[in-house]
Amino acid sequence: MLVNGKWTEDWQPVQAKDAKGGFVRQTSSFRNFVTPDGAPGPTGEGGFKAEAGRYHLYVALICPWACRTLMARKLKGLEDVISVSIVDPNLSDKGWRFGDYPGTIPDTVNHAEFMYELYVKADPTYTGRATVPVLWDKKTGTIVNNESADILRIFNTGFGDLANDAIDLYPEDLRAEIDTLNDWIYPNLNNGVYRTGFATTQVAYDEAFGQVFRTLDALEERLAGGGPFLLGERFTEADIRLFVTLIRFDAAYHGAFKCNLRRLADYKALSAYLYRVYGLPGVAETVNIDHIKHGYYSIKSLNPNGIVPLGPDLPGIYPVSVKEVTA
Numbered sequence: 087m088l089v090n091g092k093w094t095e096d097w098q099p100v101q102a103k104d105a106k107g108g109f110v111r112q113t114s115s116f117r118n119f120v121t122p123d124g125a126p127g128p129t130g131e132g133g134f135k136a137e138a139g140r141y142h143l144y145v146a147l148i149c150p151w152a153c154r155t156l157m158a159r160k161l162k163g164l165e166d167v168i169s170v171s172i173v174d175p176n177l178s179d180k181g182w183r184f185g186d187y188p189g190t191i192p193d194t195v196n197h198a199e200f201m202y203e204l205y206v207k208a209d210p211t212y213t214g215r216a217t218v219p220v221l222w223d224k225k226t227g228t229i230v231n232n233e234s235a236d237i238l239r240i241f242n243t244g245f246g247d248l249a250n251d252a253i254d255l256y257p258e259d260l261r262a263e264i265d266t267l268n269d270w271i272y273p274n275l276n277n278g279v280y281r282t283g284f285a286t287t288q289v290a291y292d293e294a295f296g297q298v299f300r301t302l303d304a305l306e307e308r309l310a311g312g313g314p315f316l317l318g319e320r321f322t323e324a325d326i327r328l329f330v331t332l333i334r335f336d337a338a339y340h341g342a343f344k345c346n347l348r349r350l351a352d353y354k355a356l357s358a359y360l361y362r363v364y365g366l367p368g369v370a371e372t373v374n375i376d377h378i379k380h381g382y383y384s385i386k387s388l389n390p391n392g393i394v395p396l397g398p399d400l401p402g403i404y405p406v407s408v409k410e411v412t413a
């Protein structure tokens with residue numbers, strides 16, 4: 087992480103611990119909004135007007151928070167408006183790196199080798215982790231926002247006419263329900279799998295594990311009795327936020343994070359939902375199971391020898407057969 091703008095080698099995947107040994111995620115610190123006229127958004131400063139070619143998105147394909155923003159960029163038709171860089175799937179000694187792993191895209195804007203260089207450029211005295219996603223402003227040379235929940239909303243309405251308005255990820259009449267779902271799904275499932283995987287005591291692990299599977303059970307019931315999406319007919323940001331966790335579940339969380347009571351494939355309605363969202367135009371292009379597997383299984387504290395499992399077989403998404411892998 088960075089301390090006062092200087093990289094410290096003492097990198098730990100666990101961001102902080104609470105009294106019970108539970109994992110606590112760092113809060114994001116750049117919270118400006120891009121808006122159609124450059125007016126300030128709900129937080130931060132103004133001056134970030136929507137313009138084609140002005141903004142750049144830094145992501146990791148292993149990262150569910152970053153992939154939320156990649157999905158929204160696709161679904162809102164912003165690919166020609168916002169450019170992208172993709173880091174290597176495995177964290178280096180100096181954090182996220184723009185390397186040459188297949189599927190990466192170098193930093194063509196700032197020519198950085200490591201993600202932390204961008205944080206130092208934006209704030210020479212920055213203290214904290216150099217996380218992805220980052221929405222970068224090429225014009226003023228700074229970070230607009232590094233909180234994926236905000237970036238989703240920015241991509242939904244902040245780019246005005248430059249974005250596809252056929253899809254509204256946060257429609258006015260569903261906002262209260264979306265907020266309630268987010269407040270339930272984020273701590274218990276999206277971050278719950280991390281709290282399970284990075285728990286450093288049995289008590290913390292047991293608690294997080296229970297929350298993960300109680301939430302999956304409840305979501306299974308909800309989708310079995312409704313759908314096709316979380317709030318019915320309309321696809322919203324709540325679906326993006328759920329999908330990015332579900333798509334990583336069997337490939338990474340089940341094994342690397344010890345979330346192994348059931349596989350996602352054992353949930354009928356949730357599996358059907360996963361394939362439904364995966365099948366939406368553009369979504370499959372934001373999913374890279376190879377990066378996901380290599381990324382999570384390269385976390386040394388969880389998997390010291392770095393062996394990447396050959397399975398699971400994810401038919402239609404990442405098919406694996408014994409014949410192929412042991413030839």
Ligand SMILES: N[C@@H](CCC(=O)N[C@@H](CS)C(=O)NCC(=O)O)C(=O)O
Nearest residue numbers: 114149151215217218219232233234
């Ligand atoms: N609040 C952030 C969290 C982002 C986050 O934790 N990203 C992780 C990757 S999954 C990261 O970059 N970690 C690097 C580190 O902790 O040094 C968001 O949702 O945008």
